[in-house]
Amino acid sequence: MTTEKKRRIEFGDFQTPDELAVQLCKYLYRIGLRPDSIIEPTCGIGAFVLAATQVFTEASEVFGFEMNESYLETLRARLAINPNAARVQLEQADFFAVDWKARTNSMHGKLLVLGNFPWVTNATQATIGGKNLPEKSNFLDFKGFDAISGKANFDISEWMLIDVLRWLSVRGGDVAMLVKTAVARKVLAHAERQRQSIRDAIIVEIDAKKHFGASVDACLLVIRLDPAASASYEYTVFKSHEDRHGSKVGYRSGLTISDLDTFDAYAFLIGQSPQKWRSGIKHDASAVMEFTRSSGGYENGLGEVVQLEDSYLFPLLKGSDIGSNKKWREKFVLVTQRAVGEDTSPIQVYAPKTWAYLQDHADKLDARRSTIYAKNPRFSIFGVGDYAFRPWRIAICSLYKVLRFRLVPPMEGRPVMFDDTVYYLSFHTEEEARLTLSNLESKQATSLLSSLIFWDEKRPIKTSILNVLDWSRLENKESASAQETLF
Structure with missing residues (x-):
């Protein structure tokens, strides 16, 4: 320079x-x-x-x-x-x-x-x-x-x-x-x-x-x-x-509103999301932790084809896949923990090939700059918990300048993981997920969310916005309307 x-x-x-x-x-x-x-x-x-x-x-x-x-x-x-x-x-x-x-x-x-x-x-x-x-x-x-x-x-x-x-x-x-x-x-x-x-x-x-x-x-x-x-x-x-x-x-209510008239019309939905919106996996080492399936095994971002057990590999959709509604491209991510801070040493026992792979690339994983890795077990990731392993998801990309929610089913019998540009909700059943998707895609919900979003921002869709939409109030309102009709 x-x-x-x-x-x-x-x-x-x-x-x-x-x-x-x-x-x-x-x-x-x-x-x-x-x-x-x-x-x-x-x-x-x-x-x-x-x-x-x-x-x-x-x-x-x-x-x-x-x-x-x-x-x-x-x-x-x-x-x-x-x-x-x-x-x-x-x-x-x-x-x-x-x-x-x-x-x-x-x-x-x-x-x-x-x-x-x-x-x-x-x-x-x-x-x-x-x-x-x-x-x-x-x-x-x-x-x-x-x-x-x-x-x-x-x-x-x-x-x-x-x-x-x-x-x-x-x-x-x-x-x-x-x-x-x-x-x-x-x-x-x-x-x-x-x-x-x-x-x-x-x-x-x-x-x-x-x-x-x-x-x-x-x-x-x-x-x-x-x-x-x-x-x-x-x-x-x-x-x-x-x-x-x-x-x-x-x-x-402590929120910055991009359209006050629209917000006031749908403010009855402001509250707390019945389920917290979560961010996808954060690992800061895509070349090591992400793979594409190939005829010889799994190919990482370094061009290496490796043999790994399936037990710690999960299907992966990136933010660009969610935002542009692309099909799964047979990408996978290595999920080393089921909860933040969990000990990673059992991988050595249950998946020795995966452990050997992590050891071979330890220099890159140990060099991750954020202090959050230094204070946690070796090979740690973030964005995991019980919620990350439920089979059904509703996902949205935070970077795309459109409110497009996507229903994501399990793939190859495993829950799909996302990168950290994606926010999502997770569900045990397809029925729960579809009902929530219907609420999120309603005119009331999308209008309220749009009144809170500034589309010119680099990451316009934020969890702080998604988490103030209480979509359960739409279900309650519809139930109340149905009862009024009956009586």
């Missing part, structure tokens, strides 16, 4: 086109923002600084902060031919080292924090050895397994925006920032949990592919904070800056 490419990744460096910056500043002016002071905390080569001086002519001061001195030199050259440059003050500064609260408290009048924060995650930073990070902290307060298994991964812009809200919590002010749409929602949900003084907020979708060449859902997030006003945690999402109607998003 070249030094320049690494730098661009480290700093999430997507410079805002001048035309877009002007367009969005004019939009902000049209909806009523009239700042006295404007701050751009990561101004780059200055698209928003220049646009702000052009559009917000009543603002007395515009501050541009930037870590990259060469960018500041470029911006100074651009300002040299700008008639509004006298109002602009530039400073080389590292966002994570500035006492922003003190700086903003010293600025007069109505304040607007404007710009485009880096589009990069802390995990990506770690991959390339980047250091453009805040001081390490579990700032979203994740607990236990979530904090060590990847859920604590976050966008740097998420941390930065939450920090901006902290500066403005007492002073008040407006924020208008280009961010990933998923980040915007997370920040607004955080603000709601913290009961921050938001009097209004909107999301205006932008075409990131057109403006930045980035295949990601992005938006202009506008948050208006006013400690003296009544807080509101509903916000409006607009398809573009030309959309005058938008759709209302908000919160109910």
Whole structure:
């Protein structure tokens, strides 16, 4: 990787086109923002600084902060031919080292924090050895397994925006920032949990592919904070800056709702799923643990054909198989435990070929990075329990942008396993599974779930959403309706 490419990744460096910056500043002016002071905390080569001086002519001061001195030199050259440059003050500064609260408290009048924060995650930073990070902290307060298994991964812009809200919590002010749409929602949900003084907020979708060449859902997030006003945690999402109607998003029962009207119509189904939705097998070693049946035995992802006992092998459907409704492709997964934390040494007695295979590939299995493996018996997996061995399943892929539930029967007399992109329910009988599938596919259930899902997210379908649908209430409602008809 070249030094320049690494730098661009480290700093999430997507410079805002001048035309877009002007367009969005004019939009902000049209909806009523009239700042006295404007701050751009990561101004780059200055698209928003220049646009702000052009559009917000009543603002007395515009501050541009930037870590990259060469960018500041470029911006100074651009300002040299700008008639509004006298109002602009530039400073080389590292966002994570500035006492922003003190700086903003010293600025007069109505304040607007404007710009485009880096589009990069802390995990990506770690991959390339980047250091453009805040001081390490579990700032979203994740607990236990979530904090060590990847859920604590976050966008740097998420941390930065939450920090901006902290500066403005007492002073008040407006924020208008280009961010990933998923980040915007997370920040607004955080603000709601913290009961921050938001009097209004909107999301205006932008075409990131057109403006930045980035295949990601992005938006202009506008948050208006006013400690003296009544807080509101509903916000409006607009398809573009030309959309005058938008759709209302908000919160109910601790949930973020993508469509409040639909949610309110089917809220009677909100509760607790009669059965907990489970994630498929997590082993983090597909080349070793997954196989395709061949004429000579079982072929792993390393191209090795091996002989294994059937006792620890189970049919496998991947997320892509479930999402696209593909037939079983005679794939198998090695299931070394029937419960999390179970001793794996009996494999040596009951399946010596399987044990020898695990020993032969122990270096790869022992090298799995997550600490969850280090703290459990050797060759451990996750996503197992009594539920994993019931014969019938209803499964859905978390990555596909459609609510498509699939009934999965046992194959070759064994329950089917899934990878960890699949969520599922399991049943002892086909009758139970089909009745539940009918409830899940009903208009009421799918409408409620759709009102909770944000389809632009990388993994739009989540167990936290599936597990609040109490599909048994549909059965109870139908029974009650039948009794009313009889009497």
